[in-house]
Amino acid sequence: MRLTRRSCLGASLATLLMFAAGPAAAQGGQGPTVFAAASLKNALDDAAARWAxxxxxxxxxxxAASNVLxxxxxxGAPADLFFSADLDWMxxxxxxxxxxxxxxxxxxxxxxxLVAPSDAATPIDIRPGFDLAKALGGGRLAMGNVAAVPAGKYGKAALxxxxxxxxxxxxxxxxxxxRAALAFVARGEAPLGIVYATDAAAEPKVRIVGTFPAGSHPAIVYPVAVTKASRNPDSAAFLAFLRGPVARDAFTKQGFTVLDRPAAAP
Structure with missing residues (x-):
């Protein structure tokens, strides 16, 4: 009888400690699962650490690439939020x-x-009619898949x-x-590559040699949303956090421009 009472007291104490730590701890501390475009890695890692x-x-x-996600x-993959690098996949x-x-x-x-290895970076004037083939010097141009990966689609449209x-x-x-295209250039496997400005800023082994005019491609917009299948109680709160000042600082430090505009209903 004494053992039973002691066991009950122990269980009660454990329960009290769980609820004292907060509802998330009582539920096992499972944060939301976020499927995010590869180009968001540095900024979103930072934002997630600030949330935690x-x-x-x-x-x-x-x-991963937005199309893959x-x-x-x-x-049926169990994602609570989807953070895409373009509008099409969202x-x-x-x-x-x-x-x-x-x-x-x-x-x-x-x-x-346009990026090149940092030890071989020569500025390139990106304008109508520029000779990119000559600049490649027989090498390859690293890009995301031009039919599916957002950065590849934007790059092809610009070219x-x-x-x-x-x-x-x-x-x-x-x-x-x-990010895989960025790695080709960083390792010296391609003399030039087309990536996001934020990717170039995150990789010390590459240097920006030219920026594509904004009017040469569709606007690069990153939408984020909670998935319909999400059951995590923190999903909406984490999305709200991503829209707030703490996450804004994480994004702008990586070179993103914060738009924060609700999308029109489909």
Missing amino acids: ALGHPAPKLSF EAQIEQ EKAQAAGLIAPGTRVDLLANAIV ESLGAWEGVKAHVAEAESV
């Missing part, structure tokens, strides 16, 4: 009924740049509008994500 420092359960971050969500997810109504926000903007695509399309080394 406030006493919240740390979110689980999964980074959208396909995984469509196949709109595809929305059209498929995968996004919780009223939660989508077009949060960030970015730019695309087409500037009249440079036909001269380089046979020399493109397509990667599964913008």
Whole structure:
């Protein structure tokens, strides 16, 4: 009888300690799972660490190309938030009924740049009719997959509008994500690459040699939303945090422009 009472007291104490630590601790401390574009890694790692420092359960971050993430969500992967690097893949997810109504926000903007290894960087004047093929010198141009990866799509659109695509399309080394394209240049496997300005800022082994005019490609917008399948109680709160001043600082430090505008209802 004494053992039973002691066991009950122990269980009660454990329960009290769990609730004293907060509701998330009582539920096992499972933070929301965020499927995010690869280009967000540095900024979102920072924002997530700041969220956890406030006493919240740390979110689980999964980074890949936006097209890959959208396909995984469509196949039932357990994501609580989707943070895309372009509008197309978010709109595809929305059209498929995968996004919780009223939660989508077009949060960030970015730019695309031309990068070279930092020890061999010569400025290139990016303008209509510029000879990118000559600048490659027979090497390959690293880009995200031009049919699916947002940075690759933006890069191809810019090159087409500037009249440079036909001269380089046979020399493109397509990667599964913008970070993979960045790595090709950082390792010296490609003399030039097209990546986001924020990626270039995060990699000391590359240098920006030119910036593509904003009007040469569609606006680069990063939308984020809670998924319809999410059941995590912190999902909406983490999205609100991403829109707040603490996360804003993490994003701007990495070179993003914060837009924070609610998307129109589909």
